[in-house]
Amino acid sequence: MFSIFFIYPLFIKSGKDLKVEINSTPGVYQMSIDNIIKECNELKKLGIYSIILFGIPDVKDSVGSDSLCEHGIIASAVRAIKETHPDMFVVTDLCFCEYTDHGHCGIIDEVKQTVVNDATLELSAQQALVHAKAGADMIAPSGMMDGIITTLRTALDENNFPHIPIMSYSTKFASAYYGPFRDVAESSPSFGDRRSYQMNPANAKEAVAESVEDEKQGADILMVKPALAYLDIVREIKNATSLPLAVYNVSGEYSMLKAAEKAGEIDYEKVMLVTMLGFKRAGADIIISYHAKEVVKLMACKGIQ
Ligand code: PBG
Ligand code: ZN
Numbered sequence: 001m002f003s004i005f006f007i008y009p010l011f012i013k014s015g016k017d018l019k020v021e022i023n024s025t026p027g028v029y030q031m032s033i034d035n036i037i038k039e040c041n042e043l044k045k046l047g048i049y050s051i052i053l054f055g056i057p058d059v060k061d062s063v064g065s066d067s068l069c070e071h072g073i074i075a076s077a078v079r080a081i082k083e084t085h086p087d088m089f090v091v092t093d094l095c096f097c098e099y100t101d102h103g104h105c106g107i108i109d110e111v112k113q114t115v116v117n118d119a120t121l122e123l124s125a126q127q128a129l130v131h132a133k134a135g136a137d138m139i140a141p142s143g144m145m146d147g148i149i150t151t152l153r154t155a156l157d158e159n160n161f162p163h164i165p166i167m168s169y170s171t172k173f174a175s176a177y178y179g180p181f182r183d184v185a186e187s188s189p190s191f192g193d194r195r196s197y198q199m200n201p202a203n204a205k206e207a208v209a210e211s212v213e214d215e216k217q218g219a220d221i222l223m224v225k226p227a228l229a230y231l232d233i234v235r236e237i238k239n240a241t242s243l244p245l246a247v248y249n250v251s252g253e254y255s256m257l258k259a260a261e262k263a264g265e266i267d268y269e270k271v272m273l274v275t276m277l278g279f280k281r282a283g284a285d286i287i288i289s290y291h292a293k294e295v296v297k298l299m300a301c302k303g304i305q
Pocket of ligand 2: 095096097098104105142143
């Protein structure tokens, strides 16, 4: 039918033999590192060699210290995966919402109760180096801070990691579609919402400009997120830029199909495939999706690659 490059999201927690399914996202699990290693075997058997990692730390604090530490959950996971699966392409999501006690994507000004962009940039550079030293193959900043690509590119280049590409969550809208993800990643904000740093869904011009800006700053891959309600933006960005373009088929999009399947209301496999086709037709080169395993299985058995 068509070929597309998939990246599969994985959620890591500390512990042993942990595999906890989340109610709102059937088929998506929080896993301990040993189970993530086993999961990579399954993925490789299916031909999926790219994953994006989200860490859920034991301890959260105001600055997300666990994400800045070489022994934190994300660094430990990257090291363990690369040791056992050097052929796995490991992307790390770089943000603070899973690691902070307030659940926001950056450092908070306690008085104003808002995210402070520049303080967040500084710590983001530290986080990128922790990922790179652990062996990450690509870094994906998802916090929507201004200037993040320049900051990370400079930090990586100056510290002997010029070869590590950056996949920018370049056009990321504030969205209720992220609801189920926040259950899995335990990253709901404890106050307010993310509208001061994520984008307004009504503003198409700004949406395109943000991705164009990240291309200028040196991003290697751009992204639109969520995907389904924004295919017009995917096409516009594809036409306005020359980098590979990813879409994030987010948790809410996945959960809707799963719920309709469970209720017996749709032909799940067909709806899933046509959804993927829509992403591709709109201009996506890469799809980040919780459906990835099901899609490649289906495409393989039907011989429709
Ligand atoms: C946070 C982040 C979010 C997702 C990926 N990284 C959600 C948010 O902004 O709260 C959403 C992914 C999904 O819904 O599947 N930096
Ligand atoms: Zn975040």
